[in-house]
Each structure stands twice: as C-alpha cells, then as structure tokens.
Amino acid sequence: MRRFRHHTLKTDDHGRICDTVSISERPATAEDRAIPRHWDGDLLFGNANSQIATLVERQTRYVMLLKIASKDTETVVNALIKHAGKLPHELYRSLTWDRGKEMPGHKRFTVATDIKVYxxxxxxxxxxxxxxxxxxxxxxxxxxxxxxxxxxxxRLNAIARRLNERPRKTLNFDTPAERFHYSVASTG
Structure with a gap:
C-alpha cells in the first residue's frame, strides 16, 4: 500500500527533534531582555540549497552571520560549536531555535559548549x-x-557589521554594536 509523504513524516522520526526544552522554560532574564547572554538563532535560506545561520543577541540586537555549507544537523551544529568559542562564556548562555530539521544535534551542542538550547x-x-x-x-x-x-x-561579517552599526529605535537610537561592546566591557 502506498503512503503519502505527509503521512510518513508525521509517523516516522524523519528530522524530528527529541528531548527539546520548551521556550517556556527559558530563564526570565531571556524573556525580559534584562541581561545580555541569550541568543535567538535560525537559518536563512537562499536558492541552490544555500543557507546562512543568523544569531541575534536578545538584549542588544547584535547580529552574527555564519556561512553554513549544508543544512544537515552535523554541519550546522559543528558551525555553531566553532562559533560559540569566539565569545566570552558570560555572553552566550542560551540559544533559542525553531524546530527546523537542522537541530536534532542540539544535545551535542550543549555538551560541547555548556550553552542551553530552547x-x-x-x-x-x-x-x-x-x-x-x-x-x-x-x-x-x-x-x-x-x-x-x-x-x-x-562578506557576511561586513553585512553583519552594517546591521550592527545601524541605530535602532528600540535601543533608544543606540546601535547594536555600541550596546554589545558595552556588555563585553562590563563582563571583563
């Protein structure tokens, strides 16, 4: 008997993320943006099966872009692990992601970086x-x-720099770069 693809995806474990921690369990400081250290992440897709990872710090709105060669979980998690080592641990405590098929390896990311994923x-x-x-x-x-x-x-770093040097109304017309650098200085 033939199965429709939609039925197979619902009943089998194709790309399903196991043992997720809900956003509702994220610390209150992440929700109210009281302190810097909580990041939101996603993949931005282009054509020809191309993508980049976007990371945004919730309080400062600071943006980082990562070149990603493939959207498979191994590639994405490895890129995120490598990137996490570039920031002071005090400024990278949690990451919130959607339920895309690129994050079934979230536990490996948490073990390697001590950064919780919601x-x-x-x-x-x-x-x-x-x-x-x-x-x-x-x-x-x-x-x-x-x-x-x-x-x-x-080139991605240059585009992120442009966004980070753009004043934001939500930041009282400060730039994300100013706010982020102040956060870095206050953790050191």
Missing part, C-alpha cells in the same frame, strides 16, 4: 521575534532566490 513551540517562529525581525532586515541584502553560497564569511 525551542519555540511548533509553528510559532515569532517566539524568536528578534531573529525574525533581523531575518527581514537581512532580506535587504539577500533577496529571496539569492544564492547564499557565493558569499564569503568575510
């Missing part, structure tokens, strides 16, 4: 509002249908 409720990506807003801003640089694989990490 997940949005199913079909509720707006629970990571900072990241969703940033992805919208990034579409000014990467319109839908753009092949993201042609961008080097240096």
């Amino acid at each position: 997940f949005c409720d199913p079909q509720h990506p707006w629970q990571r509002g900072s990241n969703e807003n940033t992805n919208g801003l990034l579409r000014q640089y990467f319109p839908k249908g753009t092949d993201l694989s042609v961008y080097s990490q240096a």
